[in-house]
Amino acid sequence: PRVAFVLGTRPEIIKLSPLVRACHRREIPHTVVHTGQHYSESLDTVFFEQLELPAPDHNLAVGSGTHSEQTAEMILGIAEILSDEQPTDVIVQGDTNSALAGAIAASKQSTALGHVEAGLRSFDREMPEEINRILADHVADSLFAPTDEAARLLEAEGIDADRITVTGNTIVDAVSQNLELATRKSTVLEEYDLEPDEFYLLTAHREENVDDPDRFAGILGGVGEFARRTDRTVLYPIHPRARENLAAFDLSVPPSVRLVDPLGFLDFLVLESSARLVITDSGGVQEETCILQTPCLTVRDTTERPETVDVGANRLVGTEPSTILAGADEMVSRDGSWSNPFGDGTAGERILDSLL
Ligand code: UD1
Ligand code: UDP
CATH class of the missing domain: 3.40.50.2000 (Glycogen Phosphorylase B;)
Known part of the structure; x- marks a missing residue:
């Protein structure tokens, strides 16, 4: 071929x-x-x-x-x-x-x-x-x-x-091929002065969230308030679409939420595996947190990754501050003992075998 x-x-x-x-x-x-x-x-x-x-x-x-x-x-x-x-x-x-x-x-x-x-x-x-x-x-x-x-x-x-x-998802292959290198090479925790298990990680970039001022404000407000109440910071590597809308809608960012530029994969993997809780609307991040045994809150109304919810790794909470707070309260202390539904890290090889 x-x-x-x-x-x-x-x-x-x-x-x-x-x-x-x-x-x-x-x-x-x-x-x-x-x-x-x-x-x-x-x-x-x-x-x-x-x-x-x-x-x-x-x-x-x-x-x-x-x-x-x-x-x-x-x-x-x-x-x-x-x-x-x-x-x-x-x-x-x-x-x-x-x-x-x-x-x-x-x-x-x-x-x-x-x-x-x-x-x-x-x-x-x-x-x-x-x-x-x-x-x-x-x-x-x-x-x-x-x-x-x-x-x-x-x-x-x-x-x-x-x-x-x-075949399983190739994200398991990508995580397992890069996690050890990431842990060895990344200095992201020192760089942002973060203690493992003592911070939250946020990503939000989906059109239905960040192009809508109410939904975007709901996410920032809910996540910011949870961080304030639990006395932790939120690191938010912000996608350019979200960065532009934040300015266009003139939204205020709570003091507990720290914006940084989008990160490379190695730094991001380290943050995902060390965070106490991850809040996201990303597809890939729902999968990676499930694989890395970190609890996840998904700020959307639906998910195409229901396996993550079924195994107990993820919860769908929408974008209202009250449901984000209730979901975060429940997920923050969940231990990562679920099993990974996305395969054994050989999806890439299986796909090629099937093509040949
Ligand atoms: C796209 C995908 C989305 C995916 C996301 C991954 C579609 C319909 N959406 O959304 O499913 O989750 O990628 O991150 O394909 N911009 C930059 N630099 C870039 C690219 C984009 O500044 O390199 C800014 C531009 O202002 C642009 C906006 O981001 O208008 C949106 O970019 P676009 O590629 O249209 O969609 P994403 O939001 O990235
Ligand atoms: N990611 C990254 N740096 C970041 C944010 C995300 O490397 O600052 C990676 C993350 O590990 C995941 C992928 O980007 O593998 C997810 O992409 P995104 O959320 O943009 O798109 P989606 O999965 O929602 O389509």
């Missing part, structure tokens, strides 16, 4: 890194097409460096824009590369506009499409990610579902079981 990976954002770089590295190791011909959806150093190149990935073979430099502009421009750029290079397989990951564009371009070019992290559903069609993942799943030829539950949801939508393989 000749594999073309299409990726464009922070979580795709992280979650495809085990596959790209495995292709390299196994000498499987491959090319990496970066759409340029993420381009800031802190959301992009830092991950190529830390995850020891070669620079992408192509960068479409699509940048930011409306969903339609971004997706359309990506499809055109990817199609041209596919037509020049004629790969046998296109691989996309997750639910971003980059993943959707790769899926559509592959299908128009009649190139086999593999979708990594198939079968996740929040059942909230207001979220752009939900539409992206449904479309990518339905055009994919090979669907790599992280869990049995995800495979079941795909079959319930009429997707042929022959096309679905349960």
